Amino acid sequence: MIDDEVLESILFMSKLELSEDEKEEFKKQVGEVIEYFDILKEIDTSSVRRQLDMGVGVDELRIDEKREMFSVVTLKSFAINFLDGYFSVPRILGEERGEEE
Amino acid sequence: MKIVDMSLVQLKDLLDRGELSSVEIVRAFRESYEEDCSSDKPINGYIEFFEDAEKTAEKSDQVRASGEYGILEGLPIAVKDNILVSGHYATCGSNILKGFKSPYSATVIERLKNEGIVPLGRTNMDEFAMGSTCEYSAYGPTRNPINREYVAGGSSGGSAAVVASGQAPCALGSETGGSVRLPASFCGLYGLKPTYGTLSRYGLVAFGSSLDQIGILSRVPDDIALILSVAAGQDANDSTSADVDFSDIFPLKRFVLKGKKFAIPKELFERGIDEEVKGAIERFSKWLEERGAIVDIVSIPLIEKSVAIYYIIAPAEASSNLSRYDGVRYGYRNTEANTLEAMYIKTRSEGFGKEVKRRIFIGNYVLSSGYYDAYYKKAMEVREMLKNELLQVLKSYDFILSPTSPVKPFKIGEKVDDPLSMYLADICTTFANLASLPALSIPVGKFSSGLPVGVQIAGKMFDESRLLRVAKLWEQEGN
Numbered sequence: 001m002i003d004d005e006v007l008e009s010i011l012f013m014s015k016l017e018l019s020e021d022e023k024e025e026f027k028k029q030v031g032e033v034i035e036y037f038d039i040l041k042e043i044d045t046s047s048v049r050r051q052l053d054m055g056v057g058v059d060e061l062r063i064d065e066k067r068e069m070f071s072v073v074t075l076k077s078f079a080i081n082f083l084d085g086y087f088s089v090p091r092i093l094g095e096e097r098g099e100e101e
Numbered sequence: 102m103k104i105v106d107m108s109l110v111q112l113k114d115l116l117d118r119g120e121l122s123s124v125e126i127v128r129a130f131r132e133s134y135e136e137d138c139s140s141d142k143p144i145n146g147y148i149e150f151f152e153d154a155e156k157t158a159e160k161s162d163q164v165r166a167s168g169e170y171g172i173l174e175g176l177p178i179a180v181k182d183n184i185l186v187s188g189h190y191a192t193c194g195s196n197i198l199k200g201f202k203s204p205y206s207a208t209v210i211e212r213l214k215n216e217g218i219v220p221l222g223r224t225n226m227d228e229f230a231m232g233s234t235c236e237y238s239a240y241g242p243t244r245n246p247i248n249r250e251y252v253a254g255g256s257s258g259g260s261a262a263v264v265a266s267g268q269a270p271c272a273l274g275s276e277t278g279g280s281v282r283l284p285a286s287f288c289g290l291y292g293l294k295p296t297y298g299t300l301s302r303y304g305l306v307a308f309g310s311s312l313d314q315i316g317i318l319s320r321v322p323d324d325i326a327l328i329l330s331v332a333a334g335q336d337a338n339d340s341t342s343a344d345v346d347f348s349d350i351f352p353l354k355r356f357v358l359k360g361k362k363f364a365i366p367k368e369l370f371e372r373g374i375d376e377e378v379k380g381a382i383e384r385f386s387k388w389l390e391e392r393g394a395i396v397d398i399v400s401i402p403l404i405e406k407s408v409a410i411y412y413i414i415a416p417a418e419a420s421s422n423l424s425r426y427d428g429v430r431y432g433y434r435n436t437e438a439n440t441l442e443a444m445y446i447k448t449r450s451e452g453f454g455k456e457v458k459r460r461i462f463i464g465n466y467v468l469s470s471g472y473y474d475a476y477y478k479k480a481m482e483v484r485e486m487l488k489n490e491l492l493q494v495l496k497s498y499d500f501i502l503s504p505t506s507p508v509k510p511f512k513i514g515e516k517v518d519d520p521l522s523m524y525l526a527d528i529c530t531t532f533a534n535l536a537s538l539p540a541l542s543i544p545v546g547k548f549s550s551g552l553p554v555g556v557q558i559a560g561k562m563f564d565e566s567r568l569l570r571v572a573k574l575w576e577q578e579g580n
Contacts, residue, residue, distance in 0.1 A: 002466075006466075009469075010462055010465050010466050010469065011462070013465045013469065014420065014449075014458075014461045014462055014465045015424075015427070015445045015446050015449050016446065016449055016450050016453070016458055016461065016462070017446050017447075017450045018450070018458070022455075026458075026459070026462065029459065029518075029519075029520050029521070030459060030462055030463060030466070032520075032521045033412065033459075033463060033520060033521050033524065034463070034466065034476075036408075036409060036412075036521055037409050037412070037413055037467075037476055037480075039406060039409050040406060040409050040410065040413075040476075040479050040480060040483050041475070041479070043403075043406070043479075043483055043486070045479060045482035045483060045486065048482040048483075048485050048486055049485070061340050062337045062340065070204055074204045075430075077202065077204075078201070078204075078430055078431035079429075079430055079431055079434075081434070087429050087430055089429055089441050089444065090438060090439055090440050090441050090443070090444045091439070091440060091441065092440070092441045
């Protein structure tokens with residue numbers, strides 16, 4: 001059910017990579033799960049109106065106002081690559097994918 | 102009775118009467134934990150017993166001595182590793198969050214702390230709460246205290262195990278599809294999944310946002326009521342929290358079963374159910390009927406589809422919620438990758454375990470173009486239909502009665518490589534999350550193997566009080 005093309009494209013979307021052995025195991029295990037989902041296909045849902053909220057009676061969001069949040073010191077403690085108010089990451093331009101395009 | 106065998110309510114009574122100090126209580130639970138750590142097969146319930154627990158208890162004793170103190174002053178609680186406690190690590194049982202220290206506390210923790218609670222430590226869990234056995238943790242599996250060759254249930258297995266083994270009197274867990282009720286059932290405890298919205302989700306690390314709720318595990322129903330009385334209610338930081346007042350839920354009032362109606366969904370008994378589980382339901386039904394309750398077998402046709410609905414919606418929501426773990430701002434980062442894209446991929450592939458990868462994959466699959474209508478949209482529509490079926494039944498009945506788990510607890514390693522079979526064990530619990538209903542697992546005896554068995558009662562939205570009162574009656578009379 002899950003062929004190599006689908007596997008690779010979903011892995012790309014998921015930002016994950018697997019070894020060749022893991023890929024085979026994934027195809028089998030996830031394939032079985034997806035196949036199980038077919039038990040929903042027989043149900044006629046044409047007249048269903050989907051509720052968009054959770055139905056707990058909350059229909060107001062809080063006022064959008066500025067509040068005290070984390071200090072720079074706290075943010076720094078999360079990541080080693082934090083400098084001058086920015087999180088530092090590896091280069092973005094010239095990535096393999098960008099070059100191909 | 103030893104301190105470590107007491108419930109939260111019993112400890113509260115001794116503290117209030119001045120016969121015990123918080124320091125003595127915390128010390129007793131620490132000693133119980135340390136004793137277990139040095140045993141042949143430790144339960145592995147705690148990831149960390151907090152170094153500062155005794156210090157917090159000391160402060161609590163001082164507050165109590167001042168005469169003005171909180172309802173929970175000096176009482177200890179264990180906390181699942183996905184609920185934030187300010188200044189402490191929170192890793193969700195995952196390598197990707199190792200080293201992450203919470204900069205703030207969850208609203209539930211904040212409310213409990215304001216009333217004097219002492220967090221004891223953080224408990225083991227299936228990574229990101231994805232699992233039914235507590236084996237998918239970066240810290241290794243949690244063992245069932247009743248028989249250590251068996252799983253404790255998941256995902257809040259650590260929380261259940263520390264309560265069942267006398268390392269904590271009560272614990273917080275989290276629920277997305279049964280993660281409090283299953284381990285409660287496997288370890289012989291009471292485990293409540295509150296109505297969606299009863300407890301704020303602020304500071305509970307997100308898995309499936311339309312399903313997640315913090316839950317409570319304890320040895321007696323009154324302990325759950327005590328925690329709810331303080332922690333429930335609307336929170337400005339969670340727009341889905343509900344404006345409910347549970348302040349008078351504790352102590353639980355006596356419940357009259359006469360005339361109350363219980364519905365047993367016949368579809369849950371049609372396949373794959375263990376004979377001894379059936380026997381437990383029969384015994385519990387008999388006890389209800391002897392006290393004048395009416396127990397009927399009813400049909401809720403879509404309930405048998407709840408595993409399929411759940412395992413489409415929960416991974417879909419998880420795939421989005423877990424996209425934040427990219428190595429940029431916090432948590433683990435692969436430092437060898439020399440491009441941003443490679444860093445994302447290496448970080449996530451090395452940081453997440455197998456089951457989390459499977460769920461992210463399933464989530465992205467059912468949300469992707471070409472499959473969205475057939476899976477995600479369909480599941481959302483059937484969820485709505487299931488909700489309507491359940492609400493319809495709850496118009497005529499007070500409670501829905503079912504097993505908590507259709508099968509006995511698994512042996513460690515038995516199901517770990519068979520995800521579909523493990524997912525199917527959630528057949529009796531997921532419907533409550535899908536329909537936002539409260540549900541409680543009640544310990545009702547033991548299998549012939551000696552392991553505990555639980556039954557579940559689900560109720561109308563925000564009917565937690567009546568669920569717990571039925572349980573208290575069982576604890577006093579039926580148990």
